[in-house]
Amino acid sequence: MAATLRFDNIGKVFPGVRALDGVSFEVEAGQVHGLMGENGAGKSTLLKVLGGEYQPDSGRIMIDGQEVHFSSAAASIAAGIAIIHQELQYVPDLTVTENLLLGRLPNALGFVDKRGAQRFVRERLAAMGVDLDPNAKLGRLSIAQRQMAEICKALMRNARVIALDEPTSSLSHRETEVLFKLVRDLKADGRALIYISHRMDEIYSLCDACTIFRDGRKVGSHRDLHEVKRETLVAEMVGREITDIYDYRPRELKDVRLAVDGIEGHGLAAPASFEIRAGEILGFFGLVGAGRSELMRLVYGAEKKRGGRIALDGAEIDIRSPGQAIRHGIVLCPEDRKEEGILAIASVAENINISCRRHGLRAGLFLNHAKEAETAERFIKLLKIKTPHRRQRIRLLSGGNQQKAILSRWLAEPGLKVVILDEPTRGIDVGAKHEIYNVIYELAERGCAVVMVSSELPEVLGVSDRIVVMREGRISGTLERGQANESALLSLALPQSGESQAAGPAQEAA
Known part of the structure; x- marks a missing residue:
């Protein structure tokens, strides 16, 4: 039987x-096939070929034994293929x-049937176990909610072949459980499913088989994933063995660099210190919607605070503004690199x-192109940014390499x-994560205070001195590294049932 x-x-x-x-590889009906590899290894490019955004220069795609050609995304969708991209499209x-x-909005006599459309979407969302308001403007929702909407859009097409590229990168634990059930x-x-993720737990939990990419080539393929050790997959991905991805480096801590006292504002339920x-x-951990990003934006001046001192x-x-924060030597790498981090139409340099x-x-007026070229080349080499040249449009780079460019900026x-690093490794492969952790340690070793916001428990435990x-919307506690564990x-x-809303010792600075 053909795949x-x-x-x-x-x-x-x-x-x-x-x-x-x-x-070359195949995905069978009723199978979840994992796709792994470092950022820039070619995984997302392959999905864009499957989705009709790119046409292959060689080779062919077969569905049920028949060769298919997709000249556009519409042609791919019409053939029963749904692609859920890492960078949201809405x-x-x-x-x-x-x-x-x-x-494909329902209509009658040329007029959109809004009530019918809302009723249909509400019923489908309920059947999938997804809690979204059909009438809400998508741009006003959180990243996690937008991600879930993108997933639902693809699933509602009843496609036979479904590819998901880092679908849980912005989802809460509950939303991730909903996705796994779907x-x-x-x-x-x-259905035949392709699942791209850098999270080993997800790959082993969901996938039956797995293919590994490196530098645009298939370097490994495993029909029965559960017979393969995790260390083998990591070694295939990065071309070397990484025994401890976090490689924590203790260092001498100096005087208090930044003190935030009773700050109040949007997204916080109580003053934060x-x-x-x-x-x-300093790691910041919490579930999606806990207020971590909102607190960082208040500190950075991206949101106006109502009270408190810094x-x-x-x-x-x-x-009062990010510009003032930068002039004081305080910088922020935002969670949403596409919307708030990169200048998509500009070059890497x-x-x-x-x-x-x-x-x-x-002369205080004219750009120093030679100096800027030298700076760009230095950080492209230092952070191993995969780009053909510094003039490449940054939107053409993988998500992980875009993140490295933002880090280079600061x-x-x-x-x-x-x-302040807000989800610095979201959607980034294990090799690139290791490199970014080394950059974080180097920043700390030269005397910078590094705030790392992360929703990944192993990461925040592995890198932080305190958490x-x-x-x-409130600080519930602070733990020293030696006290911290997942539990x-x-x-x-x-969330705690019957929790008091009064601010207590948890809001005090550690």
Whole structure:
């Protein structure tokens, strides 16, 4: 019996880059096939070939033994293929209903049947166990809610072949459980599924088989995933053995660098206080919606605070905008790199230099192109950013390499004192994570205070010197590294029945 989906010697070349090189593997009906590899290994490119966004330069795609050609995304969708991309594709000013039914809204005599559409979407969301308001504007929802809407849009097409690219990167624990149930139901229904993730637990929990990519090539394929050790997959992905991805490096901590006292504002249910010392890595953990990102935006001046004080090196400072924060040596790498981090139409070099270029202007007016080129080349090499050249549009890079470019932007800033990293490894492969952790340690070792917001328990436990936990818009506790474990963090992060709304010792600075 022919496999439902087969890639046969697929090749794709972009100027200066061979993105796919002779890729062949098959995905059977009723199977979840994992796809793993470092950022830039070619996984997302392969999905874009399957989805009709790119045409292969060589090779062929077979469905049920028949060769197929997709000249557009519409042709791929018509053939029963649904792709859920890592970078979300939605219309922010349209409602959930309009986004989910885009291009196929029910109508009568040329008029859209809004009530019928909302009723249909509400019923389908309920059947899938997804809690979304069909009338809400998608652009006003959280990243996690937008991600879930994107997943639902693909699933509502009743596709036979479904590919998911890092689908849980922004989802809460409950939403992830809903997604896992949907994937298992689709598998039981005989669909063929491709599942891309950098999270080993997800791959082993959901997938039957797995194919490993490196530098655009298939370097390993395993028909029975559960016979393969995790260390084998990691070694195949990165081409070397990584025994401890976190490789924690203790260091001497100095005086308090940043003190936040009773800050109030959007997203917080109670005033929040914390402090971080020079050379310290302070982790912030909490479930999606706990208020971590909102607190960081208040500290950074991206949101207006209603009260509280911020002190840097013992002196109170007034931060009313990100520009003021940067001038004080405080920078933020945002959670949503696509919307708030990268300048999508600009080059890698421009994205790296956009902030620090003010320090290198000639005569205070003119860009110093030579200096900017040197800065870009230095950080491309230092952070191993995979790009054919510094002039490449950053939107053409993988998510992990975009994240490295954003990190480079702030590393290039002189006088750096506080670095806030909001989900710095979201959607990033294990090798790139290891490199980013090393950058975090190097920042701390040179005296920076590093705040790392993460929803991944192993990560925040593996890298942090201390961990602040948030729950429902308030700080619920702070733990030293030696006290912290998964049970302790989850007990502080999970909602408590009958919890008092009064601020107590949990809001005090550690």
